[in-house]
Amino acid sequence: MEKVRDRWSSRKVFLLASIGSAVGLGNVWRFSYVCYQNGGGAFLIPYFVALFTAGIPLMILEYAIGQMMNGAAPESFAKIRKKYEWIGWWALLIGFVVMTYYTVIMSWCFSYLIYSLKLSWGSSAQDFFFNNFLGLSSGHGDLGGIRWPIFLGLIFVWVSIFFCVIKGTKSVGKVVLITVPLPIICLVLLVIRGVTLPGAMEGLKFYLNPDFKVLLKPDVWLAAYSQIFFSLSLGFGVLIAYASYLPKKSDVVNNAFITGLADAGISFFAGFAVFSTLGYLACTTGVGVDKVVAAGPGLAFVTYPTIISLLPFGAAFFGVLFFIMLLTLGIDSAFSLVEAVVAGGMEKWGISRWKVNFIVCATAFFLGIIFTTRAGLYWLDVVDHFITTFGLVAVGLAECLIIGYVLGAERIRRYVNEHSDFSIGKWWNIIIKFITPSILAVLILKNLWNEIKIPYEKYPGWVLFAGGWGIVVLVVIGAYLLMKVKTKKINFG
Ligand code: PHE
Numbered sequence: 001m002e003k004v005r006d007r008w009s010s011r012k013v014f015l016l017a018s019i020g021s022a023v024g025l026g027n028v029w030r031f032s033y034v035c036y037q038n039g040g041g042a043f044l045i046p047y048f049v050a051l052f053t054a055g056i057p058l059m060i061l062e063y064a065i066g067q068m069m070n071g072a073a074p075e076s077f078a079k080i081r082k083k084y085e086w087i088g089w090w091a092l093l094i095g096f097v098v099m100t101y102y103t104v105i106m107s108w109c110f111s112y113l114i115y116s117l118k119l120s121w122g123s124s125a126q127d128f129f130f131n132n133f134l135g136l137s138s139g140h141g142d143l144g145g146i147r148w149p150i151f152l153g154l155i156f157v158w159v160s161i162f163f164c165v166i167k168g169t170k171s172v173g174k175v176v177l178i179t180v181p182l183p184i185i186c187l188v189l190l191v192i193r194g195v196t197l198p199g200a201m202e203g204l205k206f207y208l209n210p211d212f213k214v215l216l217k218p219d220v221w222l223a224a225y226s227q228i229f230f231s232l233s234l235g236f237g238v239l240i241a242y243a244s245y246l247p248k249k250s251d252v253v254n255n256a257f258i259t260g261l262a263d264a265g266i267s268f269f270a271g272f273a274v275f276s277t278l279g280y281l282a283c284t285t286g287v288g289v290d291k292v293v294a295a296g297p298g299l300a301f302v303t304y305p306t307i308i309s310l311l312p313f314g315a316a317f318f319g320v321l322f323f324i325m326l327l328t329l330g331i332d333s334a335f336s337l338v339e340a341v342v343a344g345g346m347e348k349w350g351i352s353r354w355k356v357n358f359i360v361c362a363t364a365f366f367l368g369i370i371f372t373t374r375a376g377l378y379w380l381d382v383v384d385h386f387i388t389t390f391g392l393v394a395v396g397l398a399e400c401l402i403i404g405y406v407l408g409a410e411r412i413r414r415y416v417n418e419h420s421d422f423s424i425g426k427w428w429n430i431i432i433k434f435i436t437p438s439i440l441a442v443l444i445l446k447n448l449w450n451e452i453k454i455p456y457e458k459y460p461g462w463v464l465f466a467g468g469w470g471i472v473v474l475v476v477i478g479a480y481l482l483m484k485v486k487t488k489k490i491n492f493g
Pocket residue numbers: 021022023024025026027230231232233234236238333334336337
């Protein structure tokens with residue numbers, strides 16, 4: 001069957017979609033915390049080193065193979081060697097697992113958007129979040145039933161995602177015109193609000209005060225590499241799929257630099273919104289800034305709501321603004337994951353976009369229901385930890401090895417240089433063949449060692465198996481099986 005492949009309407013739209021995927025919840029709550037914890041301003045050094053020695057080179061790699069092979073991740077790897085197709089599926093399945101819980105966090109944002117109108121969390125945002133909203137049970141084994149507001153929010157999120165990718169590049173291209181600039185506008189307003197609050201400078205001092213001693217610690221460097229990896233959406237097959245919708249003769253290098261720098265810049269800027277307000281919280285409550293710093297969900301659903309209630313005016317407005325920002329930040333990251341899987345499924349089985357899209361969204365929704373139960377947060381925590389520490393980094397390593405040694409880094413470099421705005425030198429080959437894989441291998445071994453030393457959060461063995469190792473292994477087996485399934489192939493013109 002011969003079919004015309006989807007194409008982006010312009011380079012601008014492709015860039016917006018890629019930036020939309022990269023810039024997500026991770027830029028707001030992960031970056032600022034990781035930065036603060038790893039030496040404040042000094043962390044920017046390993047962070048930018050990681051961006052230039054792994055982030056952007058790998059992004060060039062993913063863009064190049066997508067564009068060159070003209071297919072989603074599985075198809076692209078199959079074109080390198082049939083037996084490597086499973087690596088593409090592996091990336092997509094990891095993305096699939098991530099989407100099951102990423103959307104649940106978006107559902108929380110949706111509920112909080114509504115709560116913001118009345119500042120419903122009252123005097124204790126902490127108590128409200130854990131007890132009233134999540135209604136946390138006693139542990140992983142005690143599911144305690146579904147939390148209906150979260151469940152309903154999840155339906156809303158999935159329906160939105162379904163429609164965002166319904167027409168592929170056509171619908172995505174329209175949606176990102178809004179979902180990329182809108183959160184940035186919200187962020188600018190939040191930064192202005194933040195830095196004009198009393199105590200803001202204290203917070204910013206905390207954020208940026210450089211502690212150069214940390215540069216001697218390997219952990220700080222590894223933290224920088226993992227942050228770059230997650231933040232740039234590398235290793236999920238997203239960038240491969242997006243680049244495959246570009247015309248064959250498109251620029252690669254400049255696009256990678258623009259996406260990478262935009263993502264890093266937004267992370268850095270978001271830190272100002274977060275830390276200036278933390279300074280304000282410390283100042284009004286009289287505790288040190290170091291005591292009010294929170295990571296992950298704690299920051300968005302406990303600390304921020306607390307600060308919002310304390311604002312001198314316009315509390316509801318800034319609350320709504322904050323959660324609209326999170327929702328619009330998250331949605332384009334979420335649907336990029338879906339699009340990557342949909343593209344892979346369509347190519348393999350030759351079924352319509354509509355059908356694959358429906359199957360992917362519905363299955364991910366059903367699997368995500370576990371995160372809407374009273375034990376949801378516990379499960380989310382394990383699954384997220386394992387899939388992001390052992391899944392995507394391993395895919396990145398595999399990509400470097402296959403491109404570096406099987407296909408040949410030099411071949412890709414020449415292909416890229418033929419039509420990029422500016423060329424990359426031989427240094428790129430060295431990075432892809434030696435530097436990035438070594439760093440990623442160390443990262444994996446180090447994490448493995450940590451895990452053996454102290455099991456994650458000291459959770460019981462069956463939990464670590466079911467939500468952690470089991471999923472990590474299942475994803476690899478699943479990828480292999482998907483490669484083996486018989487197909488009705490389509491040839492894209
Ligand atoms: N890059 C996103 C973030 O920073 C996370 C993500 C990764 C989303 C991969 C989609 C795909 O939040």
